[in-house]
Amino acid sequence: MNDFFILMKPELMxxxxxxxxxxxxxxxxxxxxxxxxxxxxxxxxxxISGFFMNAxxxxxxxxxxxxxxxxxxxNILNLGVLLLSLIFTEWFTKCEHMPEFFILILSAxxxxxxxxxxxxxxxxxxxxxxxxxxxxALANFHLDKKVSSEAAMKMILSSAxxxxxxxxxxxxxxxxxxxxxxxSISGLLDQSPLQLMSFAFMFTGFxxxxxxxxxxxxxxxxxxxxxxxxTSFLSVISKGAIAFVFVSTLYKFFQSYSSLWYSMVMVLxxxxxxxxxxxxxxxxxxxxxxxxSSIAQVGFILVGLSSNSIQGATSVIYFVLIYVFSNLAxxxxxxxxxxxxxxxxxxxxxxxxxxxxxxxxIFALALFSLAGxxxxxxxFGKLFLLSSGAQNGTYLFxxxxxxxxxxxxxxxxxxxxxxxxxxxxxxxxxxxxxTTTKIGLIICGIGIIVTGLFGQVYDYIQHLVN
Amino acid sequence: xxxxxxxxAPLITALAVLMMRNNNLVRWTALxxxxxxxxxxxxxxxxxxxxxxxxQTSQFLFEQDIPLFKSWHIHLHLGVDGISVAMILLxxxxxxxxxxxxxxxxxxxxxxxxxxxxxxLGAYGFFISLDLFILFxxxxxxxxxxxxxxxxxxxxxxxxxxxxxxxxLMAGSALVLLGLLGLYMSGGKTFDLLKLSQIHLxxxxxxxxxxxxxxxxxxxxxxxxxxxxxxxxxxxxxxAGSMFLAGISMKLGGYGCLRVATYLxxxxxxxxxxxxxILSTIAIFYGAFATMMQTDLKYINAYSSVSHCGxxxxxxxxxxxxAIVGAVMQMVSHGxxxxxxxAVIGMIYERTHxxxxxxxxxxxxxxxxxxxxxxxxxFCSLGLxxxxxxxxxxxxxxxxxxxxxxxxxxxTILACMSIVVTAVYILRAIGKTAMGPLKQEYSDLxxxxxxxxxxxxxxxxxxxxxxxxxxxxxxxxxxxxxxIMQKISASTISTK
Numbered sequence: 001m002n003d004f005f006i007l008m009k010p011e012l013m014x015x016x017x018x019x020x021x022x023x024x025x026x027x028x029x030x031x032x033x034x035x036x037x038x039x040x041x042x043x044x045x046x047x048i049s050g051f052f053m054n055a056x057x058x059x060x061x062x063x064x065x066x067x068x069x070x071x072x073x074x075n076i077l078n079l080g081v082l083l084l085s086l087i088f089t090e091w092f093t094k095c096e097h098m099p100e101f102f103i104l105i106l107s108a109x110x111x112x113x114x115x116x117x118x119x120x121x122x123x124x125x126x127x128x129x130x131x132x133x134x135x136x137a138l139a140n141f142h143l144d145k146k147v148s149s150e151a152a153m154k155m156i157l158s159s160a161x162x163x164x165x166x167x168x169x170x171x172x173x174x175x176x177x178x179x180x181x182x183x184s185i186s187g188l189l190d191q192s193p194l195q196l197m198s199f200a201f202m203f204t205g206f207x208x209x210x211x212x213x214x215x216x217x218x219x220x221x222x223x224x225x226x227x228x229x230x231t232s233f234l235s236v237i238s239k240g241a242i243a244f245v246f247v248s249t250l251y252k253f254f255q256s257y258s259s260l261w262y263s264m265v266m267v268l269x270x271x272x273x274x275x276x277x278x279x280x281x282x283x284x285x286x287x288x289x290x291x292x293s294s295i296a297q298v299g300f301i302l303v304g305l306s307s308n309s310i311q312g313a314t315s316v317i318y319f320v321l322i323y324v325f326s327n328l329a330x331x332x333x334x335x336x337x338x339x340x341x342x343x344x345x346x347x348x349x350x351x352x353x354x355x356x357x358x359x360x361x362i363f364a365l366a367l368f369s370l371a372g373x374x375x376x377x378x379x380f381g382k383l384f385l386l387s388s389g390a391q392n393g394t395y396l397f398x399x400x401x402x403x404x405x406x407x408x409x410x411x412x413x414x415x416x417x418x419x420x421x422x423x424x425x426x427x428x429x430x431x432x433x434x435t436t437t438k439i440g441l442i443i444c445g446i447g448i449i450v451t452g453l454f455g456q457v458y459d460y461i462q463h464l465v466n
Numbered sequence: 467x468x469x470x471x472x473x474x475a476p477l478i479t480a481l482a483v484l485m486m487r488n489n490n491l492v493r494w495t496a497l498x499x500x501x502x503x504x505x506x507x508x509x510x511x512x513x514x515x516x517x518x519x520x521x522q523t524s525q526f527l528f529e530q531d532i533p534l535f536k537s538w539h540i541h542l543h544l545g546v547d548g549i550s551v552a553m554i555l556l557x558x559x560x561x562x563x564x565x566x567x568x569x570x571x572x573x574x575x576x577x578x579x580x581x582x583x584x585x586x587l588g589a590y591g592f593f594i595s596l597d598l599f600i601l602f603x604x605x606x607x608x609x610x611x612x613x614x615x616x617x618x619x620x621x622x623x624x625x626x627x628x629x630x631x632x633x634x635l636m637a638g639s640a641l642v643l644l645g646l647l648g649l650y651m652s653g654g655k656t657f658d659l660l661k662l663s664q665i666h667l668x669x670x671x672x673x674x675x676x677x678x679x680x681x682x683x684x685x686x687x688x689x690x691x692x693x694x695x696x697x698x699x700x701x702x703x704x705x706a707g708s709m710f711l712a713g714i715s716m717k718l719g720g721y722g723c724l725r726v727a728t729y730l731x732x733x734x735x736x737x738x739x740x741x742x743x744i745l746s747t748i749a750i751f752y753g754a755f756a757t758m759m760q761t762d763l764k765y766i767n768a769y770s771s772v773s774h775c776g777x778x779x780x781x782x783x784x785x786x787x788x789a790i791v792g793a794v795m796q797m798v799s800h801g802x803x804x805x806x807x808x809a810v811i812g813m814i815y816e817r818t819h820x821x822x823x824x825x826x827x828x829x830x831x832x833x834x835x836x837x838x839x840x841x842x843x844x845f846c847s848l849g850l851x852x853x854x855x856x857x858x859x860x861x862x863x864x865x866x867x868x869x870x871x872x873x874x875x876x877x878t879i880l881a882c883m884s885i886v887v888t889a890v891y892i893l894r895a896i897g898k899t900a901m902g903p904l905k906q907e908y909s910d911l912x913x914x915x916x917x918x919x920x921x922x923x924x925x926x927x928x929x930x931x932x933x934x935x936x937x938x939x940x941x942x943x944x945x946x947x948x949x950i951m952q953k954i955s956a957s958t959i960s961t962k
Binding site: 311314368373374375379380383384386387390391393395398399402403405406409410413416417420421422455458459462 | 533534535536537538540599603604606607609610613614617618624625628629632633636637640641643644647648650651674
């Protein structure tokens with residue numbers, strides 16, 4: 001019983017917070033408290049508690065398993081949600097149904113936790129659904145806006161579709177192997193056509209969630225229509241979780257298929273990078289821009305994933321950590337601008353530096369990190385992804401990735417140029433930020449610098465992967 | 467001497483500058499920081515010489531090895547030999563001159579100096595690192611400051627030039643990255659320069675990685691046909707930006723070509739030497755003739771930089787000890803000279819508000835100091851004995867003449883002939899600027915201010931020190947070049 005509490009601590013903590021929020025919601029008529037502060041403190045406690053009393057083990061007949069690496073992955077996601085709540089303080093304070101918002105987001109987070117920990121296909125499917133459906137509801141949170149409903153609709157339809165494909169894959173697997181347990185399945189893999197087909201279906205289901213090209217078509221519209229905290233959640237935390245799952249399933253359970261998924265991942269990676277980059281070049285709306293740029297980033301994650309080595313797994317996890325900092329900072333600044341001024345076009349950013357130097361530097365730092373330019377952590381992250389990918393000796397592949405880095409630099413520089421260099425008669429006036437927002441952004445900024453320059457972070461992750 | 471200071475000094479200065487609120491304070495802090503850098507580099511030179519005199523013969527002195535990413539075997543491995551000391555001296559001279567020349571920057575002063583110092587940090591780090599990953603890191607650290615310096619404080623079509631520069635340099639670094647990964651994978655999973663230099667890399671690796679690395683670094687140092695960012699970037703940059711670009715940043719490429727590409731892959735160097743020579747001869751000639759057509763002073767110096775940097779690559783491509791020493795000397799000499807040239811152009815432009823040669827005239831009468839410097843730097847550029855340009859180019863020619871065959875002879879003769887072209891455009895440009903009747907609107911121009919004078923004098927000292935007494939630089943650089951040559955000649959024996 002004690003085991004149960006210690007092993008499931010991350011999930012239980014989230015469940016506890018959800019309950020607290022439900023009670024707060026019930027009492028909100030006569031409670032007069034600064035709700036967002038309470039939530040931030042709860043999330044902070046949750047994040048800190050992730051570092052203590054961690055154990056390794058299985059529960060429920062191997063349906064749930066955890067170890068130090070899994071705990072680290074959950075901590076990274078926790079950190080993401082904490083930063084999200086800090087950065088978007090302004091948005092949340094104005095939000096009418098804040099408790100519901102967090103209840104939904106935390107439910108999705110809990111789904112992701114179970115997803116990372118699950119050792120059984122059924123469990124896997126259930127947690128995937130838990131991680132998706134609340135997000136679709138969140139996408140519709142701007143109840144008065146049409147685009148928001150459209151985004152929610154697109155999201156729910158495409159994820160239902162992908163879940164269907166995924167479920168089909170699972171059932172075929174059950175038919176082929178007679179088991180739903182990962183460990184026993186991985187012992188029974190024999191590359192028979194039925195198994196290969198079910199593997200491909202499962203892979204497709206994931207590719208949808210991670211918006212890998214050609215399964216990316218929902219991404220830009222949903223990102224644009226959904227409220228920006230939801231967009232950040234989708235692009236950072238949701239993608240990060242799926243990347244973790246990719247690492248653990250492909251590297252552990254489908255290891256015997258590695259020659260097979262290696263080429264699959266490689267082709268998808270090339271297509272994803274190129275399409276994401278080329279579309280990002282032409283975007284005017286910052287949310288769509290970030291949507292396509294994050295598709296391109298997924299392509300880079302796949303480069304590291306393709307290496308099928310310890311280094312590959314480490315560099316993917318490391319990159320996700322960096323990606324949390326950089327992308328949240330980028331979405332944060334874009335979100336603040338859109339919240340205060342309703343401006344979402346890159347051309348509106350002209351002369352932004354004049355009145356908002358702090359936000360501009362944070363944004364610039366985040367964009368440099370996304371582009372992979374030193375001294376930001378993104379440089380190290382991308383370099384390690386490419387180096388791990390190069391271990392298989394496919395230099396052409398790495399060369400294509402390197403070319404894509406240059407293309408991506410071009411469009412990231414577009415924003416930098418608009419903010420720093422272009423002249424504007426009436427630039428965006430100074431945004432009055434709350435302290436917590438600043439703290440959130442500063443943490444992101446520090447994270448972007450420190451994660452890269454201190455190699456211990458990487459070595460620690462590698463130690464856990466080993 | 468602890469080499470980390472060389473990185474920390476600019477870093478601390480840069481951070482201190484960011485904290486300042488008062489523009490004047492920012493300037494003085496930056497000046498203080500860059501003087502500290504200059505002092506440090508002189509101390510380093512001194513200590514280095516002492517150590518050599520005391521019989522320390524190891525290839526690199528003051529080595530330090532701090533593990534950074536253990537799982538990738540990446541270490542913060544620092545160390546200097548004569549070549550790097552020479553480059554560090556150059557950097558320190560140009561940095562302090564650049565800071566002095568930017569005294570009048572009023573727009574976003576704090577950010578300006580911050581970026582300048584960040585750029586110098588990248589250069590120092592690059593020259594002292596012995597781990598190729600760290601070297602690459604510092605190479606890229608220097609790119610974004612350049613982009614912002616040109617894009618924000620530049621003139622003319624600055625955004626386009628800044629974009630062009632950033633993208634071309636990033637393309638160069640992408641090639642470097644691929645080359646480095648190739649070395650890493652086939653060289654026993656290490657980025658360490660010393661370890662890699664002891665391994666005999668497979669021939670196929672050298673054949674693939676040498677062009678990647680040489681072209682990658684070559685883009686930084688205006689290797690033909692990848693020189694196109696040079697004229698636009700230099701002419702759009704603010705004065706200090708051009709000084710840093712031409713004086714320091716282009717030298718990163720030359721140093722990389724020599725230290726990484728040629729030193730680690732001697733057989734590759736042999737194989738591609740002829741192509742390198744052909745390309746650099748074209749660059750020398752093309753740059754010289756392109757300069758003839760220019761009327762804008764900055765473009766004149768930018769194109770002539772293409773030509774002069776061609777000499778650096780020519781020296782490296784010749785693969786003889788003397789030529790390599792000459793190449794390093796040319797890097798130092800050209801760095802000082804071109805920085806001074808851009809500084810003078812900046813001074814003139816600030817007063818006349820034009821850079822067109824045709825619109826000036828007789829400026830010697832009103833700005834004697836500035837224009838005298840212009841004369842000296844022009845003579846240095848065309849290779850007048852007694853100034854640094856002559857020493858460096860002469861050494862390269864002597865080195866390349868060691869090859870008895872027709873091909874090298876022709877390349878050498880062609881390169882020599884370009885000096886005539888240089889003389890034509892330099893003398894014409896200076897003559898039109900300085901001599902002739904003085905225009906009415908320029909009659910009450912003021913001569914250089916104290917900061918401009920000191921910047922010019924600092925750089926002049928460097929030029930004269932090399933020009934009048936070249937032996938100290940020669941002695942500093944020769945042992946390093948000797949070691950590179952030993953590796954190259956060993957490889958010829960083994961291939962024969």
